[in-house]
Amino acid sequence: MKKIAVLTSGGDAPGMNAAIRAVVRKANYHQVDVMGIYRGYEGFIEGKMELLDLGAVGGIIQRGGTMLFSSRCPEFKEDKYQQQGLEKMKQAGVEGLVVIGGDGSYRGALALSKKGFPCVGVPGTIDNDVPGTEYTIGFDTALNTVVESIDKIRDTATSHENSFIVEVMGRDAGDLALWAGLAAGAESILIPEEPYDLDDIIERMNRGVARGKKHSIIIVAEGVMSGGELAQILKEKAGVHTRVSVLGHIQRGGAPSARDRVLAGRLGARAVEVLLEGGSGRAVGIKNHEVFDYDLDEAFKMKHKAEISLYTLSKELSI
Amino acid sequence: MKKIAVLTSGGDAPGMNAAIRAVVRKANYHQVDVMGIYRGYEGFIEGKMELLDLGAVGGIIQRGGTMLFSSRCPEFKEDKYQQQGLEKMKQAGVEGLVVIGGDGSYRGALALSKKGFPCVGVPGTIDNDVPGTEYTIGFDTALNTVVESIDKIRDTATSHENSFIVEVMGRDAGDLALWAGLAAGAESILIPEEPYDLDDIIERMNRGVARGKKHSIIIVAEGVMSGGELAQILKEKAGVHTRVSVLGHIQRGGAPSARDRVLAGRLGARAVEVLLEGGSGRAVGIKNHEVFDYDLDEAFKMKHKAEISLYTLSKELSI
């Protein structure tokens, strides 16, 4: 291969830029050029791309977001648009593609691979919900952002002896809520993977009060219900007043953490290797601290599982 | 005076602890003891307080919230409860009081002063809306928290080429929205002090699009309307889709900024001086970098004004 391309797709995540940088530098190390495709699959269809040289990826390792922009592109499911994009790549001499995004973005990569165009997926999403890899790029940063936010909310909760509900991202995966709840010492954590027990939540609040501690923090992943809904339920069922904080989009941004940058460097570089070794329809991931690669097909058959031992632990530590 | 007391009241603000520390240390410097009253005026009524020695205020200068807790205490308007509290102070030998809080908290201080119990107010609130002082303790920290949050949101806005509405605190005062908007380079800022012009907001969004910049940030102070309402209006009136982020309670917490700590040190120390000089019914503030004090009465006659020149400037810079 002489020339490959890279794009970012789906929700942006801190560390995507570090991954782009790794793809470019690793490819350049092997005398392979890299084209940066703008706006994900939308740009792929239109052939909107530019050569990324070493200078183009200078000074981006610490930047949040993605310099290549991202978008959701539902029409890319259609064969017609895939063909159109492949034609553009052919014209430009692009022989392979690295797709940085969540497992939704992997579907496009798989479709292209099946058409004979080698693609490798790199897991970039704050939700940590890509099957096959233990961590995704962006999760660690988002986790720290959530924990720092809860630390701030706790200042007010403590000072006013209030109870707060903090709603964090995570539709299907509770990783962010779970890790953040444990790290921030939350009294209760609600995640999609586990049924919640309203009596237990209320008892934990009362237990604190009984020993003189009048504030508490409840973390709820948006996939369970909204913070407002939970507040409503607690009020109706137990007459308990809580305040609600929805962390929202601040969870996606910011300079990537050290770990996310290291992960991005490792996975981005490995994706290039896989392409150069002739791999296609593959995803890269990390398992037991080792970088590895596996079939994209597999990713859709597996299901990401949150580390449930942390859930049990958080219950024991928040007595 | 041999013994004074200090309490925090109303919404908590970063730097309140630094102010408590300054009160204790400055008083100790003059061989005066300081009692810390818990839960604001509620604790005043009940005489819930403890001696704060140098060790008690060690290691708190950098902590958010207030170690003395805070509360809103509507019943303190009644003469009966004021008398009850004064009785408790008398019993404990407390001869004066420093009240750290917003101008709502100043009313209680004024009432007590009129009953012959010397009180001095220290402005502590993130809203920067205490008349008479140019800055309040907590404003600078909250401002930085808001700006850092918008920086994060901008990462996503840029990557996805979206427009975001960010709702910040400020019911009557637009200072936080105004300063944050200017510091974060927001395209439009809506504050209670100025009428908003929907056409101008929409034109600014379109102007960016026309020159290839597809994202924008609109800051709205909660006193104007909620972020959700603004999004609704923009959708209905202009068919523009925006995302909404409500920053909420993270704005109150966190380690105080350097400036808030310095301000807290200066104002807390001055409050003690005013008491020791025989002042009563006074507030301390900062004007042109000089610490000064003035009648609490005046505070209620004056009205805080936001620095409107910043509003004009932000319009010119966000072309």
Next chain:
Amino acid sequence: MKKIAVLTSGGDAPGMNAAIRAVVRKANYHQVDVMGIYRGYEGFIEGKMELLDLGAVGGIIQRGGTMLFSSRCPEFKEDKYQQQGLEKMKQAGVEGLVVIGGDGSYRGALALSKKGFPCVGVPGTIDNDVPGTEYTIGFDTALNTVVESIDKIRDTATSHENSFIVEVMGRDAGDLALWAGLAAGAESILIPEEPYDLDDIIERMNRGVARGKKHSIIIVAEGVMSGGELAQILKEKAGVHTRVSVLGHIQRGGAPSARDRVLAGRLGARAVEVLLEGGSGRAVGIKNHEVFDYDLDEAFKMKHKAEISLYTLSKELSI
């Protein structure tokens, strides 16, 4: 005027980019083009510059350093090089110049102004030592960086019950040391403006020990002596063991604080106004929260003074 230029000179400071952005946007608001000169006066001599449009200054408001680069250029004192640069400006149609930097950088601006080329200085330096303005762009950010660093060092000092000397920047001006020392609750502060009293420093350390507090923090501005020298003196004179931390260049970098961005916006915009109003040989500054401008000549006659009342206060609060 139809076209002006902007350069940054001397040590870089957080907020310089925000000032460049303000210069460009304010000028564009008045239909005036702005050329960005690279590497300070070095680029001025060589005519190394590019047109900065609105897009060129997009996304830089939150970046540390300076996108125009900076350098020290001793040969610019020579008439020959000044003439050479003026020739380049003439060729390019540049009619005026905004110089962002410390008072060293103002000398070049003054020389050019005296040759009939209108220049306006904008104070950008972390040292806060430009005469005439109360604050310089970069000071507030550096101050927060120093205070956050001392907070971290205090964790270790407390845990190990050690005494630390923290050396901060400031050759002639003690502002950074003074404000940081007060904000971080340092036991002693050594600044160039005040003679230090070794006995007092030692007594303060011992006083803490006497009441059970075994750690302490001493801040020394580099202009007084190095941290290592102070440690040596304390060891020899009093047998006291201290650890030394030299904060170094981390003090210059980082995203600018909200206040530095607002100041940069105000001063950068005002500099453009002064040029358009026909001003030359002027500097802009802030005094009592109002932006103003004054003769560059005056800047060299005046002397910046640190707020010495903070020094007295810090002594009273660190009993």
Next chain:
Amino acid sequence: MKKIAVLTSGGDAPGMNAAIRAVVRKANYHQVDVMGIYRGYEGFIEGKMELLDLGAVGGIIQRGGTMLFSSRCPEFKEDKYQQQGLEKMKQAGVEGLVVIGGDGSYRGALALSKKGFPCVGVPGTIDNDVPGTEYTIGFDTALNTVVESIDKIRDTATSHENSFIVEVMGRDAGDLALWAGLAAGAESILIPEEPYDLDDIIERMNRGVARGKKHSIIIVAEGVMSGGELAQILKEKAGVHTRVSVLGHIQRGGAPSARDRVLAGRLGARAVEVLLEGGSGRAVGIKNHEVFDYDLDEAFKMKHKAEISLYTLSKELSI
């Protein structure tokens, strides 16, 4: 067991407080009391300790340093002092001990275990150099502190087109330098585990210059040599001028990262379980994301190894 104790020993690390909290809460969950011993083995010898209830460890999860203080205690090697401490424990009814610290601290724990007093070690050190566990508590926080500091230094390096040497902690282990160098995009990294190649370092600096990039960052672990020594060598051997920044003690402090808090929670809780299950002379650690425990003896036979694949990767990415 009805009562156990916990101490922190050696250099402090962020997350030690979170580990203490986990020990107390997990033990309380099993109806076991926890005594907090002050100043490490020094306090053990003197029996200086206090009961830690749930309230005592409230609000410490986010604090740097250690609330139990730490110290180095060379005399604890002597049997006499060990016996004295054991006597104190016996008197107080303490039946087991959790030691949080580096592998130096493990020696004391092993000695006590061999005398029949059950001890379990928890790895707490920023150096990540405890054999047997993949990560130590504090490493992730220190890593982020180092990377954020380098980000700041890079602002100045870029603006002035200078080369910087950044000296980071790590006498025998290069983990901090290695991870930070990769995460910060350093041009060269010097670690104790790998011989350094002066020609390669110089060539990398020149290579950047050749393509127009005039700044570079070199990371050196203190175990290789000091930053000043390296600067001297580069000057003498290649005539290259570099600036030096020694990060120093800021690397130890600060609020623990989310990951360090989670790790502290898991390891602290597991240590209690091991004691309650009758374990003695054991250490807890993490391997492939699973918490496990192993003989302290083994820890001294094994040697911690840095992840050298990161070293190779950093060379490829910093072309």
